[in-house]
Amino acid sequence: MNFLVDASYIISGMLILLFMHLIINLLCFCRLSVSSWEKASPASLVSVLVPARNEQEHIEMCVRSLIGQHYEQLEVLVLDDQSTDATAAIVKRLIDELPATQKKRLRLLRGKPLPAGWVGKNFACFQLSQYAQGAYLFFTDADTVHAPETVRTVLEYMDRARVDLLTAQPGYELKGIGEHLLMPLLCFRVFTLLPLTLISRVPKPVLAVGNGPLLCFRRQAYKAAGGHKAIKEHILEDVTLARSVKAAGYRMAFVDAHKLLYCHMYTSFANMWTGFSKTFFAFYSYSLPAALAILFFDVTLFIVPPLLVLLSLFISLPRAVILLSLGNYCLAVLMRLCLACRFGRSQRVLTLLLCLLHPATVILGCLILLNSIRWHFRKLGTEWKGRYYSSQNSSPERLDC
Template identity: 40%
Template sequence: MATLIWLPATLAGLLTLHALVNARLLRRPVAASFTDPVAVLLPVRDEEARVGPCLRSLLAQRGVPGLSILVLDDDSTDGTADLVRALAGDDPRVRLLTGAPLPAGWLGKPHACQQLADATDADVLVFVDADVVLAPDAVAGAAALLRSSKVGLLSAYPRIVVGSWGERLVQPLLQWSWLTFLPLRAMERSARPSLAAAGGQFLVADRSAYRAAGGHAGVRGSVLEDIALARAVKRAGGRIALADGSRIASCRMYESWHSLVDGYTKSLWASFGSRVGAAAVVLLLCLVYVVPVPLFLGGVVAGSPRLVLAGLVGYLLGVFGRVISAAATGGRRWPDPLGQPVSVLLFGWLVARSYRLRRAGVLRWRDRPVVPW
């Protein structure tokens, strides 16, 4: 029994130590100049309310003489295309494309990204989401890091901007999860496609590696097309890397609790191999990060110093892991990490909701069905 009550704290300590090691190894883009042709590829669909800051930041990029900016309007029903035209003016670097109808077997974002990639012959492709705002040296720095790291695909995670309490509880789990559980250098060296992670908000690809992997056409039906593309690059013999892009990019993915729930629900089912795998992950997270709370409370009620200490140490180690992640990736270091047990419980609920709605066949995103091909 004495060993069991210390199990959550032991696991939390090991995982927090791993996060600390990863934080020290994490690659970070720095200001640089980059002379090879680079194309920034921006797919937009009904983004009138958000695309302005993104496009302005792209127009302010420096250090890349051969920069082009391609924007694809994917059947928007608002004033997205007109806003893009107004902001771009007569800047020769910007091209606005009209998206083709969505073919059978494709999801919307892979189709838009593939059309953008087909419209340029630049050596480096930089895929950016409309909710991302880049610092002036971001594209040059990320492209230079791609080359210096000798990888075919680089995912530079932006700083996640949060507003509501729901965002503050859930969104930091994105960076925390891969920093805590993924061995970064082993992932870069390993040829195993299963050992891969990527974030599509700010994704930098070598054109030859992208083509060898089949591009977005090869992941046309993938809800998590960014991770699927990273795995495809590995299968084609390429290498991938993650980087902290918090100093050069920011992103507010969701602006309300409702949109956050919808966004996670549409894709979480695709993050695990099966319902059994998903359940195992959620149970492990609850064991490590939730169980210390009832251990502590039970110890207080029972007057057991051992239970109190085991619960308190386990909880604080979990909080410290979140602080490490926030410090390494530009997140909020305080007081948000204190809510780690609640964050894990919310994540478990979102996973269950995603599987339930997928099974019911009612998952949708941007007024399009999310179909598991």
């Protein structure tokens, strides 16, 4: 029993350190604000680049929010990546509806067949970069919706902070219970594991983060990093490209933009399971020791304490163990609450209540990470949007389903 007491004290100490790290990150995390409109924004042409594959549910809202930007020097390029649904037809209709003076603001590009050795999104982004004319390349996902001030605010911040790549924490539109449970894990990982204050200050590539809903590059930084062609086989392309930008000697920043854009990443729990399974192990650079370490700490810090509290209802445990375990569980929930209060968009009451189920969220995250590891080492590969990517190589094959 002394072992349990000692272990509980150690867990308490580690959680307190994580909580302090989280609070520092939240306090220092810069929020993009439209108050910067008081300063004149750069007049450079911005190319907003949207890869879209089978995005008929989202593409109209995304494109309307982009062509409605309060920034004149703007071109919006949407690449239809071999879609089998109405994605291209919707974009074509939006072009036809534009006034004659605005039609050049939006273009629809037809994606070429995917070559061997490329991940689909990377090839789509590479094609977009070949057509883009802007001094800034603003990549965004087709499931995002942007406030009218987004582009202007991003450029003003990049100009003021003198950074060459800006990426951001978006807001997430959460609908089902599964999304409410699991999606906050993304934010929890970033804010408890990464020293966010060092991302723009330290040139080490390992201290880089990228987020697909918003990646805005100065053209010269994108070219110097090799663009998407240099990372053509990488599943986790946003993080890998951010690291490449730093490795090329350019500066980046990671900011809070959840008030300016949001996205609805997955439309079902099954899609979320598949989407996270393809990226979770990649986030740790396919390092088995790193992934196993995360699994160990997740179980130890976030699952064991509530289990000990429940176990105390059936067997006798030292009072110190029960109180420390209850405190450790409450501290983990408090960390989730802090993130929910900062980044929650809607259904605030439900979001806050589900923070109490943080151990269940961590269990789901551990299971997905284990599945991601299994896919990698059993050579099962990854299926995404009708394409199959082998874990031995990244060459895609067309699926019949």
